[in-house]
Amino acid sequence: MKKEIHPDYHQVVFMDSATGKKFLAGSTATSNETTDYEGQDYPLIRVEITSDSHPFYTGKQKFTQADGRIDRFNKKYGFTNK
Secondary structure (H helix, E strand, O other), rough: OOOOOOOOOEEEEEEOOOOOOOOEEEEOOOOOOOEOOOEEEEEEEEEOOOOOOOOOHHOOOHHHHHHHHHHHHOOOOOOOOO
């Protein structure tokens, strides 16, 4: 690898703004904010949504529209439910 052309890769803490859950990951993102995570200070990156608050992962996502679309497709092309 060439020296001094790559961004600085370091550990940062990502925090879900909706739930407050934090997790540590490697990133090139930077921030002026810092936070304590397991006894050490890391840069803090606030994100709007993570798997902790996303409806798909929390089980709160609704699939009602998809059911209607599948029924219309089956009806249009003559498929029957067996």
